[in-house]
Amino acid sequence: MLEIGKKIGQRYKVIRLIGTGGMANVYLGHDLILDRDVAVKVLRFDFQNNTDALRRFQREALSATQLVHQNIVSVYDVDEENGLQYIVMEYVKGTDLKKYIENSGKVSPQNSIHIMNQVLSAMALAHQNRIIHRDIKPQNILIDEDNHVKVTDFGIAIALSDTSITQTNTLLGSVHYLSPEQARGGMATTKSDVYALGIVLYELLSGKVPFDGESAVSVALKHFQEEMPSIRKEHPEIPQSLENIILKATAKEPIDRYQTCEEMLADLDTALDPSRENEVAFIPASMLNETKVMQPITPPLKKEEMIPTEEKTPIYSSSSSENKKESSVNNQKKKKRGPLFLLFSFLFLAVFVISYMVWNNREPEPVMVPDIVNVNEDTAKRLLEQENLIVGEVFEEYDDTISETFTIRTEPAVGSSVPFQSEVDLFISLGKKPTTVESYLGESYSDVRDRLKELGFVVERLDRYDEQEEAGVIIGQSIEDGTDIVADGEMITLTVSMGKEAFTMADLKGYTKVSVQDYVDQYGLDVDFIEEASDEIAEGLVISQSISPQSNFTRGETITVTLSTGVAQAEYVLFSKTITIPYDAAIEKESSDKKESSSESNESNKDDANSAQSIPKSNHIVVSMQDADHQIDEIFREFDISKDQEITLNFRIIEGEKGAYQVERDGEIILEEKELTK
Known part of the structure; x- marks a missing residue:
């Protein structure tokens, strides 16, 4: 750089x-x-x-x-x-048309026509000089502060006669404005520029391009595979006549498009005429051909369907003769020792029954309930079983001195003498009784603090600014309400409001709108922007503010900031003038007579001159106009006519000023009008 x-x-x-x-x-x-x-x-x-x-x-x-x-x-x-x-x-002081559209969202039909008139006028001259732009897009169209348009960047433009440049299979230009023939790898023509101009007009009116996608290839495919979306579906206020201009300019086949930029310009000039209000939708001639119905293709049979399935034969297995013999020998041994086993089992059972009856008839001695207070529950149960006592019911209750899961007392009490195999009930501690924490939000901190200290909590205070609650009010707590917790020495943190935070206002003079927005976002302010003209403060900078510098403010307040629009802009007036340019065949006849008199007089030449006079000749027309965008000494439009032709001139003048136009026919002023206004 x-x-x-x-x-x-x-x-x-x-x-x-x-x-x-x-x-x-x-x-x-x-x-x-x-x-x-x-x-x-x-x-x-x-x-x-x-x-x-x-x-x-x-x-x-x-x-x-x-x-x-x-x-x-x-x-x-x-x-x-x-x-x-x-x-x-x-150097054009302003912006490109892409940013202009982004800032406007979408452009009104009247202003879109005004902009496209200037672009088409420029491209008509380029095509007359046999130059194709090939990269028409809003980024290459500049627009100054007075809405005056200039086309730029002819970097990939070519002459129609230039055959030394290979274009096949090469995508040149921006893909969002690429014509179908270019997307297919074909040659660019003046019709390709017309297609791009139609896309630009669509973007002006809608604020977006008609075809978009994740990649350049997908967008290029849409240009020749998908129909142009209807702009009137999203914006019904746009007249059908204006949509028809887009549809004709962006027809898939070049033959269906405008033949020249002059033709598109002439159509655009009358787009808003009342006579075209009920115009029918444009349909390209190539789409009127009969559609052929294709027959579906029957898929071939799969290979598996052509081969028959073989039947499967089950496989069986048989047992060996050796296993059968071994089983027979084992059965004979079991039959021999069966009676002896039954005799010994009967004798053992008789001895066991006699011994049990003798032991059971013995008188047991009483036992003492062991000291199992403040003993773990599992240990207490084991100690009772060792003393031949049975654990009865187990009860749970809170106790401030006995730890959780330890025995508080027994029933009968510890040390009591009870019969052998008596039941003893256990009372197990759940620990200290918990306190249910309440919601303290919105209450006074001093009152809640005293209550919590009485319950045994350790209270911690955390101060914080708050836009809703007054100072001293609780706005948060570390333990959620409804929580059961033992308060003994447990810490609870209470967040207490300090009220709204106050700040000192800065002097915003000289700030841009973005800088002001960053400042108010930082301090939580709402901002209202208003605009007014100023001869002293540059456009876009702050003129004044509703909250004075160095004064205090809090979050949530609203500040009104006045931004400069620069020096007051003149108001423009738009109007149209339709004129009819008369064709004069006598001019060419007179010219032919002069040529005949100056040439050598022979009979054959006279016959040729007479036949030439019978062929209608065209008049060369030059149109100039005077308004905010054009000067009377500059050519606005230049063309030939062979009959009377009506054209519409669109004027944009500063309020209070006048417009004018002038029409020359073959070098002679035939129409002229000044002091034009709406």
Whole structure:
């Protein structure tokens, strides 16, 4: 990138970078000789040795210098310095049409027509000079503060006769504005530019492109596979006549589109006429052909379906003869020892029964309940069983001295003498009785603190600013309400409101809208922006504020900030004038008579002259107009007629001023009108 302050060609001083592109950077420069701002387009260093990039860069300079038009960016100088290729162009103070659409959301039909009129006028001249732009998009259309449009960036433009450039299978231009024939890899023509102009008109009116996708390839496919979406479905206020212009310009087949930019311009001029209110929707001629119904293809049989399935034969297994013999021997042994086993079992059972009856008839001695207070529950049960006592029911209750799961007491009590195998009930501690925490939100901190301390809590205070509650009111607690907890020494944190936080207001004069928004977001303020003109404060900067600097404010307040719109802009008036340009065949006849008298008189030449007079000749028409966007000494439209032709002129004048127009026919002013107003 170039250094700021560097001089190029000892004449152009670099002020700042204003844009970057695929192969060039654009800087704001100042012409030190003519004392004017210029745009300097410099080929990037990494493309200095790229022959294709150099050719494209030089082609842009050549194309632009051939086109002198009020709606095409002028080229002032083309040069090279130390291997650095650069173009010096007219600097347009404003923005490109893409950003203009983003800021506007969508553009009104009247203003869209005004903008497209200027673009079409520029492209008509380019096509007349046999130059195809090939990269028409809003980014390459500049618009200044007075709504004056200029087309730029002819970097990939080609001459219609240029056959040395290979275009097949190459996508040049922006994919969102690419014509179907270019997307298929075909040659670009003037009809390709017409298609892109139709997409630009769609984007102006709707605020978005008609086709979008995740990749460039998917978008390119949509251009020749999908129909153009109807703009009136989302925006029914747009007249059908205007949608028809989009549909005709973006027809899939080039033959269905406008043949020239002049034809599209003429159609656009009358789009809002009342006579076209009930216009039917445009249908391309190529879509009126009969649709053929394709027969479905029957899929072939699968290989598995052609081969029959074989039957499976089950497999059986048999037992060996050796296993049968072994089983027979074991059965004979079991039969021999069966009676002896039954005799010994009967004798053992008789001895056991006699012994049990003797032991059971013995008188047991009483036992003492062991001391199992403050003993773990499992240990207490084991100690009772060791003393031949039975554990009865187990009860649980809270106790402030005995730990949880330990025995509080027994029933009968510890030390009591009880019969052998008596039941003893256990009372097991649940620990200290818990306190159910309540919700203390909205209560006074001092009152709640005293209550919690009496319950045994340790109370911690945490102060915080709050926009809703007054100072001293509880706005949060560390233990949720409904929680059961033993209060003995347990800490609970209470968050207490300090009221609204107060801040000191800064002086916002000189802030931009973005800076103001960042400031109010930081302090939780609501902001209302208003605008007014100012001769002293630059556009976009703060003029005044409703909360004075150095005064106090709190979150949630509303501040009103007044932004400057710069010097008051003039109000514009829009109106149209329809005129009929008369055709004059006598002009050509008179010209033919003069040629006949000056030529050598022979009979054959006279016959040729008479036949030439019978062929109608065209009149060459030049139209000029005077308004906020045009000067009367500049050509607005130039064309030929062979019959009377009606055209509509759209004027945009500053309120209080007048418009004018002038029509020349073959060099002679035939129509002229001044002092025009709405």
